[in-house]
Amino acid sequence: xxxxxxxxxxxxxxTAVKDLSFxxxxxxxxxxxxxxxxxxxxxxxxxxxxxxxxTGKIYFDDKPLTESFFNQVGYLPEERGLYKKSKVVDVILxxxxxxxxxxxxxxxxxQSWLRKFEIEHYRNKKxxxxxxxxxxxxxxxxxxxxxxxxxxxxxxxxxxxxxxQQFIKELILSLAKSGKIIxxxxxxxxxxxxxxxxxLLINKGLEICSxxxxxxxxxxGSNLIKIEYSGDGSFLNSLPxxxxxxxxxxxxxxxxxxxxxxxxxxxKIVPVIDIKYFSVIEPSLNKIFIDLIKQSPN
Amino acid sequence: xxKIFAVAKWEYLExxxxxxxxxxxxxxxxxxxxxxxxxxxxxxxxxxxxxxxGIIDTSGLFINGVKDGLETYRIKNNQPTYLLxxxxxxxxxxxxxxxxxxxxxxxxxxxxxxxxxxxxxxxVSVEYLSKNIGNYKDINNFDNTFNKVQLEIKLNxxxxxxxxxxxxSEKTEIKPKIIDGKGKESKxxxxxxxxxxxxxIILLMMMILSSGGMLIRNLVEEKSNRLIEILVxxxxxxxxxxxxxxxxxxLGLTQVIIWGVxxxxxxxxxxxxxxxxxxxxxxxxxxxxxxxxxxxxxxxxGSIVTTEQEAQQITSYLSLTLVLPIAxxxxxxxxxxxxxxxxxxxIPFTIPSIMILRFxxxxxxxxxxxxxxxxxxxxxxxxxxxxxxIFRIGILSxxxxxxxxxxxxxxxx
Numbered sequence: 001x002x003x004x005x006x007x008x009x010x011x012x013x014x015t016a017v018k019d020l021s022f023x024x025x026x027x028x029x030x031x032x033x034x035x036x037x038x039x040x041x042x043x044x045x046x047x048x049x050x051x052x053x054x055t056g057k058i059y060f061d062d063k064p065l066t067e068s069f070f071n072q073v074g075y076l077p078e079e080r081g082l083y084k085k086s087k088v089v090d091v092i093l094x095x096x097x098x099x100x101x102x103x104x105x106x107x108x109x110x111q112s113w114l115r116k117f118e119i120e121h122y123r124n125k126k127x128x129x130x131x132x133x134x135x136x137x138x139x140x141x142x143x144x145x146x147x148x149x150x151x152x153x154x155x156x157x158x159x160x161x162x163x164x165q166q167f168i169k170e171l172i173l174s175l176a177k178s179g180k181i182i183x184x185x186x187x188x189x190x191x192x193x194x195x196x197x198x199x200l201l202i203n204k205g206l207e208i209c210s211x212x213x214x215x216x217x218x219x220x221g222s223n224l225i226k227i228e229y230s231g232d233g234s235f236l237n238s239l240p241x242x243x244x245x246x247x248x249x250x251x252x253x254x255x256x257x258x259x260x261x262x263x264x265x266x267x268k269i270v271p272v273i274d275i276k277y278f279s280v281i282e283p284s285l286n287k288i289f290i291d292l293i294k295q296s297p298n
Numbered sequence: 299x300x301k302i303f304a305v306a307k308w309e310y311l312e313x314x315x316x317x318x319x320x321x322x323x324x325x326x327x328x329x330x331x332x333x334x335x336x337x338x339x340x341x342x343x344x345x346x347x348x349x350x351x352g353i354i355d356t357s358g359l360f361i362n363g364v365k366d367g368l369e370t371y372r373i374k375n376n377q378p379t380y381l382l383x384x385x386x387x388x389x390x391x392x393x394x395x396x397x398x399x400x401x402x403x404x405x406x407x408x409x410x411x412x413x414x415x416x417x418x419x420x421x422v423s424v425e426y427l428s429k430n431i432g433n434y435k436d437i438n439n440f441d442n443t444f445n446k447v448q449l450e451i452k453l454n455x456x457x458x459x460x461x462x463x464x465x466x467s468e469k470t471e472i473k474p475k476i477i478d479g480k481g482k483e484s485k486x487x488x489x490x491x492x493x494x495x496x497x498x499i500i501l502l503m504m505m506i507l508s509s510g511g512m513l514i515r516n517l518v519e520e521k522s523n524r525l526i527e528i529l530v531x532x533x534x535x536x537x538x539x540x541x542x543x544x545x546x547x548x549l550g551l552t553q554v555i556i557w558g559v560x561x562x563x564x565x566x567x568x569x570x571x572x573x574x575x576x577x578x579x580x581x582x583x584x585x586x587x588x589x590x591x592x593x594x595x596x597x598x599x600g601s602i603v604t605t606e607q608e609a610q611q612i613t614s615y616l617s618l619t620l621v622l623p624i625a626x627x628x629x630x631x632x633x634x635x636x637x638x639x640x641x642x643x644x645i646p647f648t649i650p651s652i653m654i655l656r657f658x659x660x661x662x663x664x665x666x667x668x669x670x671x672x673x674x675x676x677x678x679x680x681x682x683x684x685x686x687x688i689f690r691i692g693i694l695s696x697x698x699x700x701x702x703x704x705x706x707x708x709x710x711x
Contacts, residue, residue: 073531078524083525
């Protein structure tokens with residue numbers, strides 16, 4: 001488990017991150033979200049031990065960070081780039097070696113990852129000879145080749161075409177399934193919505209909201225459902241669970257009372273009318289993000 | 299420790315394969331040897347073959363003496379340096395002789411000819427005519443020989459005892475020599491000082507500049523594409539710095555070894571004087587210390603640079619401290635005991651080159667060697683400590699270059 005406690009980082013009087021606390025468990029994908037300049041990169045740099053926090057503590061598996069932690073972190077920075085003049089395989093091996101891998105082990109893993117990413121034939125090419133997308137693949141391999149327990153991905157999808165984005169998504173999910181801790185920092189709210197189990201939204205270095213994604217959505221949702229039915233739906237108008245209703249002949253939009261769960265409500269009405277369609281209208285993460293950032297004090 | 303080696307290995311292997319390195323490896327000694335030998339080659343080239351020299355002496359007074367005298371000069375394989383051809387003929391006058399000799403020179407049959415105009419007891423002039431001004435050595439030989447012959451003739455005329463005559467015509471040359479502590483003598487000449495001192499100082503300078511330049515460009519690349527963040531999240535800044543210095547030093551060492559092999563192969567041949575390697579061990583020690591010192595400084599300074607332009611700027615500032623010793627080397631050779639040279643012998647930036655220079659022009663007291671070595675080692679230690687502190691912060695700061703005040707704060711932190 002990764003635990004960040006009361007993290008504050010100041011640069012020459014400017015507070016980049018203030019009193020941030022969160023924890024991420026194994027197998028979870030944690031979305032670190034926020035607008036540009038919110039303090040995401042500073043938070044990440046502090047976690048990977050590149051900069052020291054002004055105050056606050058970071059624990060990994062209940063131990064403070066030490067040098068041995070280096071080998072357990074994989075990091076994909078937002079700004080990509082590798083040694084342009086060097087060979088693909090050499091770069092991967094070097095970055096694996098300074099993560100503490102032995103050369104034969106690194107060679108085997110590199111080979112199998114290059115195959116999985118379908119860039120095996122570029123093995124001995126120079127980085128600069130590769131397309132941008134393929135360079136990204138090489139960098140992604142470098143971030144995961146040493147099987148890190150903690151994987152930090154900053155905008156992992158940028159620069160990939162839809163097919164490769166899909167491939168990366170599946171890869172991230174399977175890495176989480178295998179028990180890794182994944183921190184995902186992105187502006188793509190749809191992606192975050194689909195992948196993340198937990199989120200932390202920050203703005204100007206401060207926490208705006210955090211928690212399990214469904215809970216966050218519930219908090220910011222208005223408990224709105226939409227149904228399509230056949231039969232007499234007039235009884236819906238008088239139910240105590242209903243706060244507000246727009247009822248048409250076979251279609252209704254219903255706002256439930258705050259303490260009512262949509263599935264309980266569904267169970268109640270199913271015996272009475274024939275439900276053809278039921279959906280909970282949740283605010284998208286994108287909407288939550290925009291609303292919250294606009295609301296947050298300057 | 300493994301990570302340090304991984305970094306060092308990477309830095310070494312990636313750079314040793316670059317075209318820049320291979321070119322500088324071959325080009326640097328080629329340029330240096332070229333510069334060193336150009337004058338020697340130009341003046342010494344013709345010494346490989348006997349020169350055909352005509353001689354016109356209508357008086358007949360000097361011709362035999364000059365001929366005998368000049369034919370004693372020898373080139374390498376004991377061949378005579380000059381082949382004297384008598385162009386004097388009783389049937390032709392001097393103008394006719396001259397014009398036929400001129401055409402022989404122009405057609406290349408003769409390298410040149412000596413024209414002796416004797417107009418009575420005290421009026422004699424000698425000209426050497428050839429297609430170009432002529433080798434200063436040849437002129438010198440002609441000069442010496444003719445004057446000797448002239449003196450002998452005069453002394454003969456005056457009935458001076460031949461023994462005294464011979465004695466008078468002998469010249470004694472003064473040969474400069476230096477004695478080292480063990481009482482060994484050696485003969486310094488320009489080539490020796492050049493090959494032992496200048497060449498090492500120039501090599502040191504070129505090596506520091508080329509590898510320092512590589513290092514800074516490399517750091518700029520790592521910073522601009524954020525690779526540095528991956529590196530620093532994989533190993534500590536100190537491991538990274540040590541690895542880089544180690545890798546570059548091995549690179550430098552590779553260069554020195556290859557250049558050394560070239561040097562030894564040429565040593566003792568006419569190209570490099572045999573005694574050029576007399577002081578090689580102390581010179582190499584100062585050389586290596588100087589290289590490590592400057593590399594450590596380059597790492598620190600390189601880490602605060604963010605663009606290629608800045609990198610070039612800083613490299614040129616640093617190179618000034620390297621050029622200084624070369625600029626003052628001539629006065630230093632002339633006055634090795636001056637206060638100025640002594641002061642420079644205690645400043646870490648100039649210790650290596652000044653000491654390399656001084657080793658070949660004088661005998662340095664052991665105490666001074668010890669003190670300078672201690673200064674160098676302490677300076678290297680301080681440079682590494684200071685650089686690593688600047689490095690730790692510098693590699694992660696982008697944008698504006700820090701001020702001197704900020705740098706001092708970083709070192710104090």
